[in-house]
Amino acid sequence: MLAGLVQPRETQTVEVTGHTLEDVHQQLVAKTPPGFVLAAGPVRMAKGTTELSATGTYAATAVEEIEADDMAALEAKVPDGWRLLSVRRL
DSSP, X not given: OEEEEEEEOOEEEEEEEESSHHHHHXXXXXXXXXXXXXXXXXXXXXXXXXXXXXXXXXXXXXXXXXXXXXXXXXXXXXXXXXXXXXXXXX
16 A cells, blocks of 8 residues: 655746845745745846846645555546655555
């Protein structure tokens, strides 16, 4: 028997602007949706301005366990839009 941890592939994005890296980071953290974690937030600066902009990408944090007799059956149980994170023997 095998057990696998699965997680949604769902992501959300948010655009923010600010004048300092700290300001941009605080905004990204403040806009984190419930059940998500900030996964990336690359910062850009437009030519001729001091304004910074960033696109925050948030990844779902939910994790569930599924069980099956073999690897093929376990992979078949992974719901659409989810990914298999790890597998262990029971």
